[in-house]
Amino acid sequence: MRILTGGINHESNSLSPIITGEDDFVVFRGNEIIAKGMSPEYSSTGIIQTLRSHGAEIIPTVLARAVPNGVVSAAFYQKIKNEILDRAREALKEGPIDGICLALHGSMKVQGDLSGKAADEVSAEGDLCTALRGILPGVPFTAALDMHATITPDLLEAVNGFAGYKTAPHTDCLETGEKAAEMLLASLGSGRKLYTAYTGIPMMIAGEKSETAAEPMASLIKGCLSAEKQDGIQAASILLGFPWADSKYNAVTILVTSFEEAKNTADRCARDLALSFWRSRGDFTFRTECYDSRRAMAAAYEAVAKGERPVFVSDSGDNPTAGAAGDATDLLEAIIATMDQADGLPTPLLYSGFYDAEAAAACIRAGENAAQDITLGGRRDTVNGRKIPLRVQVKKTVRDFGPYKSGLALVSYRNLLITITSKHIGFGDEDLLPALGINAGDYCLIAVKLGYLEPCFRRIAARAILASSRGCSHEILENIPYKKVRRPIYPLDPDIDWTP
Ligand SMILES: [Zn+2]
Known part of the structure; x- marks a missing residue:
């Protein structure tokens, strides 16, 4: 079994004037990922360790990580994207590739247009995964995401299964990588296809109001864990989005990945989790x-x-x-x-x-x-x-x-x-x-x-x-002059009515 892996990890603040460039990134290429890039704080480490322990052959591409900052330089992003795609094409010449498992953030934004689309319409992750999908059309594809991922339609279209962090501050990155790899292996081992149920909630939230040790996040995360115990469900994730970027996809998203035969259960879990989240909207307060x-x-x-x-x-x-x-x-x-x-x-x-x-x-x-x-x-x-x-x-x-x-x-x-x-x-x-x-x-x-x-x-x-x-x-989102965020959205429009 040969699995392609790697990742890009950046949270891009579009309100910041800084352009994040090559100097801001740490980049591991090919086997360097395994030799030097195995920090216990990276989801990619959980992915690689899990694939390895199941005897899979790992095809390491590129792992590029930077501290959150302003949007990423287009030239640097294109360079990394091309390196990942080139490595995938080369590996394909050496033999069939059975699956893809990437470590992503989910809220990386690139300066200017991307594949002909404005930056607020496409995430770097969506663009990269769509391009990889073009090279490897039929294989199962899973990804580990940060809890602050912003889910775009192209990302959902390209990737079959998602696992998001369940802790903020993030202390379960390694475990999230393990889960993303386990889902992929479960699909490959059983020949069953993965399915992801999606519910977007028209809501933005500051990270400081959504620490998982405090309510209501603590109970909402418990809801994800009990959803994951249901038959056929692989991962249930709350993706909070990233409020310091101005994008039409700003929202809180529930993603529930299952095997295809448990599609209805996944849809129901995603809806139920979204409804619980929405009903708790007034309870998210600063913990301090x-x-x-x-x-x-x-x-x-x-x-x-x-x-x-x-x-x-x-x-x-x-x-x-x-x-x-x-x-x-x-x-x-x-x-x-x-x-x-x-x-x-x-x-x-x-x-x-x-x-x-x-x-x-x-x-x-x-x-x-x-x-x-x-x-x-x-x-x-x-x-x-x-x-x-x-x-x-x-x-x-x-x-x-x-x-x-x-x-x-x-x-x-x-x-x-x-x-x-x-x-x-x-x-x-x-x-x-x-x-x-x-x-x-x-x-x-x-x-x-x-x-x-x-x-x-x-x-x-x-x-x-x-x-x-x-x-x-x-922190007070109501004070930020958003131009692209779709309205109505809570808390900018506090009286908005919504049902999943
Ligand atoms: Zn985060």
Whole structure:
């Protein structure tokens, strides 16, 4: 049995001005995927391990991954797409291919038109899968998806079976890959065809309102798990979509994959899950207290004064791991406006941080212990960011951090410590602060460009406050001037009536 695998993984924020290019991606080609790309945090790893343990021959194509960011450069996407297609054609010359199993995100968008269609009408994943389908028309095709996938008609048409993450924050990527591969193997082993039931719900939702540890997501996910216990059902997934992209396909989608003979059960499960989701629409709320930036800082200082520590403030409107630019300054301005209070804190106020290649490079060049004039902010996100001049002391620098080889700088300004990255890698990585010699638990107040706290921060947070700051991942969707989203849609049209 020969199975083609690989994947593209990117969540593209179309509100961000950044174009995500080749430098932002980590790309594994062919056997490199197996030699270097087997992180336990990738769904592709679950796919490969499962195929291998069943004795399948793996045809690795390309695995391209980047941290969420602005839409992807058309040239880079075409290059990766062509490499995947070329590898499929070559493999076909060597012998028959029995199936395809890909690791995808589902909300990757490419700059400009794609296959003659406007970017808001087609996802990169839909385009890629349609092209692969053209080369391998009859074979079973399954895919692992991120929970924030936006489902487009061409993707549904090309792929037979889908498995989406069931956790947010995403801690089940590996298991989701395993499921996608198991479905494919089950279909190949039994000769039974896969079928996917689809129900789109006219609703958008911010990730911070849909953590799976909290209600109503916890119960809705349980609903998926019980659907999966029904005869013939392979996978039941809730795909939340990605609200920081403007597309006519923005929606929450239920996908239930079954064998074809269980089609009616799959249709019924998809409808029932959609109805439960819709009925819960009013119950999706921020799990943590949420204020604008100034009130968030006031609440944080008050909490520290009461002895709570560490207190976290999420600069959620400029969350690079939701594709925002990482240099909006709403929260930084709120901190600078209250710098006297920050100076009175028992430890420095730690702010992680800013994506600013120029400031990071200047600090790395200046070296540790040097004083350096920088401006922070407003270089990419000129709508929500102002260029703020700061004379800082460089505390520590790191070159080539992590898989994306980012430069890092830790700088101080009065009683404020700021981390700066030279690449758009976000601030949720648990190794980032330790690489700068920082143990977050030693600080009383930590501001972080992140939405919900990643497990490494949640574990130690005495209090978590969400700042609904201005930026390209602004949490209050009603404030975002969408142009392409199909109306009516909840919550933009709160009184909309809908039945599946
Ligand atoms: Zn996601």
